[in-house]
Amino acid sequence: MSFDAPTIDYAGLSPVIALTVGLVVIVLAAVFDSVRRFGPALALLTYAVTAGCLIWQWNANLDLVSGSLRIDGLAVTLSLLAVIAAAVAVLLAIGDPSETQAGRSDWLALLTGSLLGMVILAQATSMLTFFVGLELLSIPLYALCGTNLRRRESLESGLKYLIVGSVGSATLLYGLAMIYGASGATGFQAISDGLQAGDGMLSDSLTLVGVGMVAVGLAFKVSIAPFHQWTPDVYQGAPTPVTAFMAVATKAAAFAVFIRFFLVALGPLADQWDVMLAALAALSIVVGNVGALAQTSLKRMLGYSGVAQAGYMLAGIVTATQAGVDALVFYLAAYVAMNVAAFAVVVIRERQNGFSDDISTLRGLGREKPLLAWPLTIAMLALAGLPPTAGFIGKLYLIEALVDDDWTWLAVMIAIGTMISLGYYLRVVATLWMSPAGQAEAGAEIDTASLPPQIAGAQADPFEDSRADRRWYLVAPALIATAAALFFGVIPQPLVDFAQHAGDALSVWIS
Amino acid sequence: MLHQYLPVLVFAALGILVGGAFATLNLVLGPKRLKGDESSAAIRQMDPYECGLPSEISKTFRFGVSFYLVAMLFILFDIEVVFLYPVGAILKSTDSVFVLAEVVLFVALLFVALIYVWRKGALDWR
């Protein structure tokens, strides 16, 4: 028996290889005391190498591993966003109780594992890699959410995310099975061909229910309403560096596969699913923005705002055009910058006042610490889509793509959502700048009595770091992200090119 | 036409046969508990097997966490090893360095995981 070893393009696979090697090293570093403290450095090095590989493969456009992965503009750009988010999470987590309690490098290993899942997901062109990537992304993330072992909110959020996430995965898997049944193929391109070749498969009810279930499963991951309910709870409960990572990187990776699966594999069905996705997007915009209005916890508010933003981004897929994909990727990139800036400030504030993220704890920050108040201000204005920030251009881009493709009503929804969102974003800005400095809220309320003994016993060391606002690894991400959100708002062209690079990758399939 | 399903049938029959045989043997050969005998050996003999989980669990019963930990680790490594099996079956006939390298890589990754688990003390029974 002769065996033909598959030809493997190691250059194209290099980002995945780099991350895997890094992951192994970090895992080993976790168990040897002498190197444990180099964990963050190792992680950052890994991400830098990965980013380097991705940039090296910038112009690549080829199938890898017998067509189960594909490295192209879409994969490279969105992987880069995920890698950036992960690097930021590493910095923000330095000294964070979640990281120390979970064991330093262990935490980083989980993060790297999740990132590996994202990179694979962004390249997936087969239902197998799609699902494997998604699970590799999700499972470490469930654990990461619960790494703040001494806060019940953290444990709760981890559990909640696990259960809800499993429901999402199961739904997705069920949907994939149905689509496989309809098309008889697992590769995205093959699914498309299979659906078109099959008799009446394009309007077969099982196919369409499968499409719906895949959409639901993905909607879970990117928190599209009505599959978003976990988002605020998990965002609030999870350690903030994890929340920051989850908020941006998961969206980047999940939207990558969302784009690829719906535009490539299910492209022939575009007429069937576009209305459904448009309805989901509109619902998300309404639910997210209205939900955020009443929140007092900053992280929770950002969770709801994330739901609304996911709705905006989903609108980019609805168009099923290259312009829509460009707009989505642009918006995602801007979203990374805005959220990183916001979450970095939240991390700093939380460390200074004993882990309370109530909006009222921001009072008077503008006067006391303008270096913290400005990033948050600009992040909020950018999320609200006010000029001259990247968020404004992003919304404009989306609206333009929608209007061009005759989805004017959805564009109007975005406009209305944007206006509603000013209500809560500006409330944060107002609290920052207008209120006088009040006393910082007392430490996080931890009700020891209600905790089971094995956890209550660990309450002894309330963590507080009054110098958090001087630590470069916390402040630098905030400032750089803010600068990016502003820079790309004033000179958006480089980011537009970045986004168009992603859209060009799909030029074979969509116009 | 149907003969291709024959192995399935054989497999099912074997399974029933072997399982049934053991259960029957157990019933026939095992010492019977005498009525009214309250000794611990006699009670234990009522349990279906002498290891694993008791079949009736009282509501207040809790497992040790260590049990779950070890059990889960076992399942993980067990399943990973299953993957080695088909490769092992064809490894010789393929005569390919690529396949060998893949297997070695796979085992190496497993080994890293084992080191991690070991050093973390997850294998110590506490």
Place this chain on the structure above:
Amino acid sequence: MTATWAWLVLLFPLLGSLTIGATFKVLPERTAGLIGISAIVAAFVCGILALIGLQGEPSESRHVASSLWEYANVGGLKIDLGIYVDPLSIFMVLVVTGVSSLIHIYSYSYMESDQGYHRFFSYLNFFVFSMLVLVLAGNFIMLIVGWALVGFASYALISYWYRRNTATKAGMKAFVINVVGDIGLYIAAILIFKNLGSVDYGTVFERAPEVFTTNEWEIVAICLCLLVGAFAKSAQMPFHTWLADAMEGPTPVSSLIHAATMVTAGVYLIARCHSLFELAPTAADVAAWVGLATLLIAGTIAIAVTDLKRIIAYSTMSQIGYMFVGVSIGAYSAGMFHLMTHAFFKALLFMAAGSFISAMANMQDIDKMKGFRKAMPFTAAMFIIGALALSGFPGTSGWFSKDEIIDFAHFRGGMYDWMWVGMLIGAFMTAIYSFRIIFRILPGPPCEEAEYLEQHGHVIHGEPKNPATGELEDTEVGYPGEEHHIAEQAGGMKFAMAVLGVLALIGGLLQIPGVDDVITKFLEPTFENSVFAHMHPSTEDSWIGLGEGALISIAGIATAWLLYIKRPDLPVKFRQRFSAIYTLCVNKWYGDEIVDFLIVNPVKAFGRFCNRIFERFAIDGATTGVAGLTRSAGAAVRDLQSGLLRGYAVLMLFGILAIAVYFLIRSI
């Protein structure tokens, strides 16, 4: 060159705002004020230089579009960071910067003892910058940017005394209503881009007549959306409720935002988009009728309420109503002319009102003011000038501008004759309420505060109270300062008021029918493509109109004299006899209540409904759903709200089901 000057107009206020904002810790207060003033004055000078540059061009090429750089080129949408300079925008620039300079000078003295001096000037400069972006914008996206920035700046300025609850609430209200307007504008821009493929002023106005036929529903929809924006920003019905509450801001703010600049943005928008509105006469008529309704209703409210600043605010609404009618029926230059004169006399009235309120130690009720004639002769004189101009007394600026609009309605005839009658009634009411204030607070025996001022030569020191609620206040940051300043004793205030007083008196001479018509000629290049460009009443008709205006104005003043001086019992009797009408007016025609009933309450109820649903899941879940799930989750999370998950699961199931059903139906 013109474009460069126009860019500098934008640059100076922005620089001023940033400088003051960034250096508030080190800069002495006075310096901050001076920087603020000089930034706006510099912008004004640049505006004049731009004007000179523009006038140097031949009239057919008297418009310049300039772009700093291509802001974004996304898909088919190309947006330049561009400005559009033509007579109309320069006209607005000059009005905005000119009046703003004077208001800055006034504030320099008026806000002297306030603890947030830097903040105030930084906001003020930022506001002027936003307003200039709005008027200079070269495309609809920049217009939206300016529109949104102005809304934000006004929010910041209205709730400037942010520890006053009434002020923060008023700011929120203004902001929310403005945002509704922003949505309208946003949608209009989307529709414009959809239909015309561009958002540049030049291209849009050029292409519109080719793409749309007159009164096609799409152009009407676009214009109605634009109108929503215009109504909200200009406090026209039914978006008017914020303006009166916005009087919670410092008086210079009222004068800057709520008289001279921001509220006129809607008028500017209609004038700017006149080629669109002429394609949609239905929408233009809607605007005119709304303007008419607003001017009448606001007039009646202004006669009834007793808060000095609120009277002037309602009068502003009413005057903006005139401008709306003007620019909507085609009297563009008349509308813009009234915008300018109104900026002069209304800013003057607010400034004088601020001076009176200072003398009353922050009290604003005109029932309590009396006999200020001797105590504050300068303020009184200025107030009388402002009131004369407002009521259109012959010879003053308001006479020329208001009657030109009224006259044009009569000139167009037909349906517009009704507007003509309505506006004449409005003019009569204007004269009554203007002189009602004067007859209440100037003559007669001086009230306690006026007497104190006369005898001691300085302002009485009252308890710092919130004029709206009577609550005691601090004088710290976030509250009005403890000292009060009146024009008689503060140079800056006196200077600003004197200049505006002169302008309010003689500003009308710019446009004497048949004599000079400066404004019409100046604005001609902008409106030359309009169907109304060469339609205007003959000089004789204009003078007849002016005559009517003069008569009505004098009749109104005489009526006010009769009601408030000669027979002060008459208003009381009237109040008793027609208590229903009085209650309606004094309650502002229940505008707030109607909005509450129609919009706010349903939205709140919806919110409560949603909340209840979610709460139900949360509470039910926490109490009953802990069973199986938490047990397996271990002791650590036993009593958490994992039950929520049940609620989640139900909702998810519904979502999945809905999608499945949708596809099943589609596949049949």
